[in-house]
Amino acid sequence: MHIPVKNIKIHPAKQTGGENYKPRDQIYVRKVTGFFQQLRQKMNFFFLAAFALLPWLQYNGHQAILFDIMEQRFTLWGLTLWPQDLTLLAWLFILSAFLLFFVTTFMGRVWCGYLCPQTVWTFIFIWFEEKIEGSANQRKKLDSQKMDFNKFWRKALKHFCWLAFSVLTALTFVGYFVPMQEVFVDFFTFNASFAAAASVWFFAFCTYGNAGWMREIMCLHMCPYARFQSAMFDKDTVTVSYDAKRGENRGARSRKQDPKKLGLGDCIDCNLCVQVCPTGIDIRNGLQYECINCGACVDACNGVMEKMNYAKGLIRYTTEHELQGKKVHLVRSKLIGYAVVLVIMTSLLVVEIANRVPVSLDIIRDRNALARENINGEVENVYTLKILNKSQTDNVYRLSVKGIPNARWIGDREVTVKAADVYTLPISIAVDPYELSEFITDISFVVEQISTDSDVKLEHQSRFFNKR
Incomplete structure (x- = not known):
């Protein structure tokens, strides 16, 4: 089969040294009023206020929301999460992702326009520009002028406001991971640790750079959401x-x-x-x-x-x-699919939280000797119990062991563990050798909370070794 080929003459564009690369033009966003801008501003104010105030709230004598990485403890009002509970956080993140997919499929990229921190802080920084340097045309004219006193003080005041707001933002953000009152007082009295101070200045620099200088670059070239959103449209x-x-x-x-x-x-x-x-x-x-x-x-x-x-x-x-003049289908298979997934995942999250036992037990065996014979002729195994109180109240726990008849407990049987604390308890289990039929016997340590209004009970498997 013969395929005709047609030669096309291409005229290359003229290039000059100064046109090979053109940096981005600065965008001077013009102020506009209207229904959607009022809605956006009210939503921005609400969530900005929530961001600033939540770390200051107290609940049961402690910070209501605190992601204490150093202590490996996340506090969410009446719920304390430990590394053993990170599946709950994973569920929350997955649920948030599917909620974002659902909203994007229905309303497009409204998260970016109304709630994204990059957009919120960018508009706040633009507000500072408008108040100090004037309207979009005035700002453009000011930038084209040579440096004089008027331009200098306006630029200096603008960047000072940007930096001050960035530092306050960084302090508030770090306050979600370090006790808020502590980080504020220590930072301004120059008593903050190196890690805390470095974190504040790092996030302040990021805020200042992203909202003050990069702005739309973050949305156009760095945000991954802009790239995969079309898959949901x-x-x-x-x-x-x-x-x-x-x-x-x-x-x-x-x-x-x-x-x-x-x-x-x-x-x-x-x-x-x-x-x-x-x-x-x-x-x-x-x-x-x-x-x-x-x-x-x-x-x-x-x-x-x-x-x-x-x-x-x-x-x-x-x-x-x-x-196009066609019928709009607000309820469609993709939305229904996302909604079903959201309902299922929300239900699973609620069930996991409801079934969560607010106490944890780790058992550490004595590695030096699996078993020993005491002065009474009994076989004795030594254990170290670590009892983690996941709740936010001090609790008393009763300890016991089962799996071997007539096992004798050597050590404290009742312990008081402070809220969100770990109690280390060394104990021994002694057994008459005639009660042991095998070299290794499976046993269970039982932790029960002593309370009239709670039936918290936890069992943890372990092993008891006989002497050879």
Whole structure:
């Protein structure tokens, strides 16, 4: 079979030394008001306040939320998690991931636009810019000017505010892992440990760099969520979209002119949707992975439509099927699948928490001698019991052993273990050799909480060795 080949002459683009690489243009985000921006600001304020206040809350005399890595103890209100309970944290992370998948399939990338810390802190830093340097046009003009006193003090004050807010952010974040009152007092009195101080300055530097300088770079080039979100999108996913059928052709006109007579659509090509976008994209070019669904372009366009006496919604939250005039399926198999998985995983998490025993027992045998004969002629095994009280109250526990008849317990039988503490108890088990029929006998240590309103009981397997 003969395939005809056609030669195509390619004209290479002219290149000059200065055009081989073009750094990113700085984005001067223009301020916009509207329903979605008010919603975003209120949500940002609520979660920012929660982030700042939660580490300060006390519960039963201790910090309500504390992920104490040094002590290997995570406290969540009335629940204390230890390394043995990390499966619960794994369940929480997996559940959060599937919840994010569910929301993304339904509402697109709204997490990025409304709740992502990178977006929240970026808008906070932009707020400092607006208050100190002025509007987007004023900031752009200021940056183009030579350094003078006016520019110097404004830039200095802006970066000081950025750094101060970054340090407060870092202190609050570190306060989730180190007792909050301790880290605040020690940091400002220069008594903080090297690890604590280094952590604060590291996270302050990251906050200052990410929200102050990198901004959209984090969203466009470093965030993995932007890369795999398309796997969750479908034609019924609600995203910020431009109605091209209604908006094209674009063109400027006065409010008194009829766009139909001019052969124009509703878009007046004002570019406000680009100027207010924190990632600097033009939503009119179609759905792009850089869009974070913050709704800034929606509010900006609705404001223009209102001034032009046109119907709002040229740019709006909608679906691809709706733009095509097709039926929208809000309830669909993918959403149902995610919902079913969420219900199952939530149920399993609740069951695991409900069945969690708030005490743990580790048994360490004496390695020097498996068994020995005491002065009474009994076979004696030595053990070290480590009793971990996972609850947040002091408890008394009764200890016993079963598996060998008439076994004699040498040591304390009742111990008091403080809240979220480990009690180490050395004990011995002595048995008449006539009670032992084998060299190794399986036994069980039993821990029971002595309380009128609790039936906590734990059994832990071990072995008893006979003398050869």
